[in-house]
Amino acid sequence: MDFGNIMLIAVSAILVNNIVLAKFLGLCPFLGVSKKLDASLGMGMAVIFVMTLASAVTWIIYEYFLLPIPKNFIFRFFHLFDPSVTPSMFDLAYLETIAFILVIASLVQLVEMVVQRISPPLYEALGIYLPLITTNCAILGVAELNTMTNHYSFIASVVHGFSAGIGFTLALILMSGIREKLELADVPPSLKGLPIAFMVAGLMSLAFLGFSGLKF
Amino acid sequence: MKYILKLGLILMVYTVVAGLSLGFINNITRSKILEQEGNAGEKAQREVLPEASAFVDFTTNGGFEYKKGYADKDTADIVGYVVNAYGNGYSSTIRTIVGLDTTFTIEAIEIVYQEETPGLGTKCVEIRGDSPEPWFEAQFDGKKPDELLVDKDGGTIDAISGATITSRAVTNSVREAIEELKKHLTKGGSQ
Amino acid sequence: MKLGGEFTKGLLKENPVLVLALGLCPTLAVTNTMVNGIGMGIAATFVLVCSNLVISLIKNLVPNRIRIPVFITVIATFVTVVKLVMAGYFPGLSKALGIFIPLIVVNCIILGRAEGFASKNNVLRSLLDGLGMGVGFMLILIIIGAVREILGAGTILGHPLFGESFKPALLMILPPGGFFSIAILIGLSNLLQKRLE
Numbered sequence: 001m002d003f004g005n006i007m008l009i010a011v012s013a014i015l016v017n018n019i020v021l022a023k024f025l026g027l028c029p030f031l032g033v034s035k036k037l038d039a040s041l042g043m044g045m046a047v048i049f050v051m052t053l054a055s056a057v058t059w060i061i062y063e064y065f066l067l068p069i070p071k072n073f074i075f076r077f078f079h080l081f082d083p084s085v086t087p088s089m090f091d092l093a094y095l096e097t098i099a100f101i102l103v104i105a106s107l108v109q110l111v112e113m114v115v116q117r118i119s120p121p122l123y124e125a126l127g128i129y130l131p132l133i134t135t136n137c138a139i140l141g142v143a144e145l146n147t148m149t150n151h152y153s154f155i156a157s158v159v160h161g162f163s164a165g166i167g168f169t170l171a172l173i174l175m176s177g178i179r180e181k182l183e184l185a186d187v188p189p190s191l192k193g194l195p196i197a198f199m200v201a202g203l204m205s206l207a208f209l210g211f212s213g214l215k216f
Numbered sequence: 217m218k219y220i221l222k223l224g225l226i227l228m229v230y231t232v233v234a235g236l237s238l239g240f241i242n243n244i245t246r247s248k249i250l251e252q253e254g255n256a257g258e259k260a261q262r263e264v265l266p267e268a269s270a271f272v273d274f275t276t277n278g279g280f281e282y283k284k285g286y287a288d289k290d291t292a293d294i295v296g297y298v299v300n301a302y303g304n305g306y307s308s309t310i311r312t313i314v315g316l317d318t319t320f321t322i323e324a325i326e327i328v329y330q331e332e333t334p335g336l337g338t339k340c341v342e343i344r345g346d347s348p349e350p351w352f353e354a355q356f357d358g359k360k361p362d363e364l365l366v367d368k369d370g371g372t373i374d375a376i377s378g379a380t381i382t383s384r385a386v387t388n389s390v391r392e393a394i395e396e397l398k399k400h401l402t403k404g405g406s407q
Numbered sequence: 408m409k410l411g412g413e414f415t416k417g418l419l420k421e422n423p424v425l426v427l428a429l430g431l432c433p434t435l436a437v438t439n440t441m442v443n444g445i446g447m448g449i450a451a452t453f454v455l456v457c458s459n460l461v462i463s464l465i466k467n468l469v470p471n472r473i474r475i476p477v478f479i480t481v482i483a484t485f486v487t488v489v490k491l492v493m494a495g496y497f498p499g500l501s502k503a504l505g506i507f508i509p510l511i512v513v514n515c516i517i518l519g520r521a522e523g524f525a526s527k528n529n530v531l532r533s534l535l536d537g538l539g540m541g542v543g544f545m546l547i548l549i550i551i552g553a554v555r556e557i558l559g560a561g562t563i564l565g566h567p568l569f570g571e572s573f574k575p576a577l578l579m580i581l582p583p584g585g586f587f588s589i590a591i592l593i594g595l596s597n598l599l600q601k602r603l604e
Contacts, residue, residue, distance in 0.1 A: 022582050024436035028515055031428070094242045094491060097509040098234060098483035105476060137432050137513040144506040190597040194428055195590040202586030209581065212306070212333075223473050230477050234484040241488050248495035256498070331505075335559065335577045 006159050009152075013163035016212060019138050020171040021205040026138030030172055031197055033129070040176040044169030046129040048162065051139055054107055055161025058100050058143035059154055066092045066099065100143050105134045138168055174204060256328065261285075264315025264324045267295040276400045285315075294318060299397050303389030305330060306337050306381040314356075314390050320398050324349070325356045325390060330382075337382035352376060352383070356390065361398070364391035413532050417539030423516045424547040424589075425596040430516040433507050434547060435585035441564055444552025446500045448545025450493065450508060452538070454485045455517050459537035461485075462525040478521045479512070486511045516544060551588050555579045 019025045026047070033043045064073050068091035075090045092099075112130045116123045133139060142164045146157040178200050187196050261271055261283065268285025275281050283298040297320075301312040308331035315323040327350075332338050340352045347354065355373050356364070365371020366383050375383035423429045433451070437443040461481050469477045490508045493501040501508065511517065520540055525533040556562055559579030561569050578584050 024432050024582065024585065025510075027431040027435065028429070031431070094246075094487060095235060095238060097487050097490065097512055098231075098238070098480065100509075101479055101483050101512050102231070102476065105479060135513050135515055135518060137510050140513050141506055141510055144509055148509075149506060188594075190601065191590070191594045195594040195597070198586050198590035198593065202583045202590065205586055206578075206583040209583065223470055226470060227473050227476055227480075230480050234480050238484060238487050238491075241491055245491040245495040249491070252495065252498045333581070335575075335580050 048165030301393035303385030417543035444548035452541025463533035
């Protein structure tokens with residue numbers, strides 16, 4: 001995996017295939033938290049952090065525990081006792097969804113505890129957003145894209161996770177900037193709240209379509 | 217502490233039950249899924265090289281994979297080759313199966329995987345009128361690798377309007393795959 | 408509440424997408440054709456009904472502290488069942504819906520109903536609630552899918568609707584079209600609910 005490819009993954013995840021505006025992942029926090037700029041910054045940081053970590057951990061789980069390949073740890077363990085077993089007997093790829101979501105849920109809990117212990121100020125900033133992240137479909141979505149869809153290498157997965165987090169934060173911050181202004185606008189009563197937010201998101205998504213021509 | 221252990225144990229019981237029931241379902245659907253995947257691959261290679269009835273896999277030292285197609289299982293009459301081409305499209309890696317005769321002229325191609333932009337890049341598999349084959353793929357039939365460039369690059373393949381990146385990805389990857397095969401087979405001298 | 412009410416409340420009054428604003432990601436991501444909308448609707452309804460059923464059955468056996476992980480495990484199990492069955496029997500649909508099948512796990516509608524309804528109510532009510540919410544979700548997917556397919560591709564369920572000269576508004580099947588359609592749909596439903604009151 002050369003540097004050019006890594007750059008391509010990063011730019012594509014941030015701009016061209018923005019996780020919120022082009023892939024429709026993480027819409028709930030995108031609409032729920034984007035009313036205030038401070039909150040979106042906090043949420044964004046928490047997502048970048050957890051998404052990068054989750055990309056790394058789920059990649060390891062997938063490659064070393066679920067896929068039927070010689071480096072599978074479960075296979076290696078049984079191989080010690082019975083040399084006749086083959087990797088294909090340990091094809092657990094179908095458990096991937098359940099494994100990933102449990103790993104992500106525990107990871108979020110763990111991160112919450114660790115951050116609380118070692119950095120109270122950081123916990124104060126991110127704390128309330130962390131529990132919301134378990135059900136943020138962007139985290140599981142990125143893990144699935146890394147493994148099932150794109151078969152990225154470890155480094156590519158981590159870079160993809162990190163840049164998808166940046167892309168999420170970018171969309172969130174832009175959105176909250178617009179929504180703070182929108183508070184003062186004269187919107188028809190039935191479009192107040194969610195509908196007008198979707199309209200804004202649609203226009204932003206339209207603008208991001210412009211990055212489509214971007215190619216190295 | 218004891219309470220935590222108890223909770224962990226209960227959670228484990230639930231996950232084990234879940235895992236076992238999924239293992240059971242997986243056993244039922246597994247053969248069906250493999251069959252579907254196998255069918256798709258086999259159907260595609262038959263479509264791009266209809267004269268062949270038996271296919272044998274080969275891998276070069278460089279890791280390039282191709283298939284030789286034989287008229288029937290028992291003879292050594294090679295009627296052509298099948299190669300996979302992988303091109304970096306706009307939003308996906310496009311996989312194309314290419315059927316070639318023994319002079320490296322394309323018999324037919326089939327795009328077997330793409331996730332391009334709906335309405336633009338996905339037109340690479342669009343069927344127009346009553347023709348059985350997508351119009352973009354049909355352009356490749358009977359072409360030699362040196363003709364394979366999109367019209368914007370001075371070649372003979374009409375690019376899909378609004379989706380030059382997709383068109384280029386397919387065309388260039390098919391050309392490169394054929395050239396790779398040609399290089400390998402003529403260097404080795406074995407046809 | 409009457410039993411029938413548990414079913415019908417999901418259709419409009421407490422519609423998961425329009426009123427509760429849950430499950431937005433798949434609502435927008437897979438609805439560029441109507442078939443995808445129907446497929447996703449059926450898959451989500453199946454998971455919703457099954458997980459509501461199981462959770463209302465086991466609700467007294469689960470210690471409160473670990474209830475969320477247990478619920479997630481139950482949901483993920485049914486999602487995997489859907490994923491495997493779809494890959495085996497409907498490969499085309501399975502490919503079109505892609506990662507949004509496994510992502511049903513984090514669809515807030517399902518965990519929301521498990522936590523907010525099935526863990527407090529009996530089996531029959533939970534079943535009806537799951538069915539109502541599922542059908543309400545599917546209705547929205549079908550409406551958005553149909554609108555986007557007709558305007559964006561000029562077809563309905565893959566059959567061309569207009570003559571050759573019809574130039575579809577490509578934008579509608581691209582991501583922005585999804586955002587615009589749902590904005591207008593929620594706006595209309597707000598208007599309707601206000602009229603009804």
